[in-house]
Amino acid sequence: GAVVSQHPSWVICKSGTSVKIECRSLDFQATTMFWYRQFPKQSLMLMATSNEGSKATYEQGVEKDKFLINHASLTLSTLTVTSAHPEDSSFYICSAPLVGGEKLFFGSGTQLSVL
Amino acid sequence: AQKVTQAQTEISVVEKEDVTLDCVYETRDTTYYLFWYKQPPSGELVFLIRRNSFDEQNEISGRYSWNFQKSTSSFNFTITASQVVDSAVYFCALMLGGSGYALNFGKGTSLLVTP
Numbered sequence: 316g317a318v319v320s321q322h323p324s325w326v327i328c329k330s331g332t333s334v335k336i337e338c339r340s341l342d343f344q345a346t347t348m349f350w351y352r353q354f355p356k357q358s359l360m361l362m363a364t365s366n367e368g369s370k371a372t373y374e375q376g377v378e379k380d381k382f383l384i385n386h387a388s389l390t391l392s393t394l395t396v397t398s399a400h401p402e403d404s405s406f407y408i409c410s411a412p413l414v415g416g417e418k419l420f421f422g423s424g425t426q427l428s429v430l
Numbered sequence: 431a432q433k434v435t436q437a438q439t440e441i442s443v444v445e446k447e448d449v450t451l452d453c454v455y456e457t458r459d460t461t462y463y464l465f466w467y468k469q470p471p472s473g474e475l476v477f478l479i480r481r482n483s484f485d486e487q488n489e490i491s492g493r494y495s496w497n498f499q500k501s502t503s504s505f506n507f508t509i510t511a512s513q514v515v516d517s518a519v520y521f522c523a524l525m526l527g528g529s530g531y532a533l534n535f536g537k538g539t540s541l542l543v544t545p
Contacts, residue, residue, distance in 0.1 A: 349533075
């Protein structure tokens with residue numbers, strides 16, 4: 316079945332550095348992908364919608380200059396956390412819908428820890 | 431506005447007990463989809479069920495069953511004869527028909543099944 320691959324699974328970085336997270340649809344094309352953030356023991360909150368070939372749409376309160384999203388191909392979306400700080404430490408997870416939205420596939424998530 | 435409420439934050443049961451996880455949703459849209467996901471400690475999201483607003487049939491899958499009632503805007507999830515492996519956080523989520531496939535998650539219910 317369709318799979319969404321997300322890398323890395325976990326990353327530890329120093330404050331002030333940038334971290335890139337990849338979300339790849341393995342056997343289907345995804346013109347849209349979604350990025351969610353989950354703080355410990357919290358729900359998943361939609362951060363942004365990644366659109367292939369156009370600018371991402373960010374949810375209210377999400378800094379677009381801090382969370383850079385690039386969706387340059389039909390199978391790959393990347394989320395770059397720029398100048399990461401400890402408060403950015405969180406679980407980030409992407410999802411991609413199959414055509415028609417009949418199915419949604421989630422990546423396995425990325426645990427980001429900023430020291 | 432759309433909203434998903436999972437009033438039960440944590441539930442603890444003894445193995446073999448039945449347990450029901452509650453989910454109440456709010457939306458003014460007539461076309462929407464409801465989901466349940468399981469999130470084990472590893473963090474990945476495991477898809478359990480998707481139900482559209484026009485299909486109020488209850489569903490049973492093995493030990494799992496779902497009760498969708500539009501009259502009370504509820505989509506409750508029951509695990510029969512619970513097992514230790516059922517321990518996880520369970521999320522109910524709502525997708526609007528015109529939302530582009532983004533999910534609005536409830537806060538989740540943490541289920542602990544003890545031997």
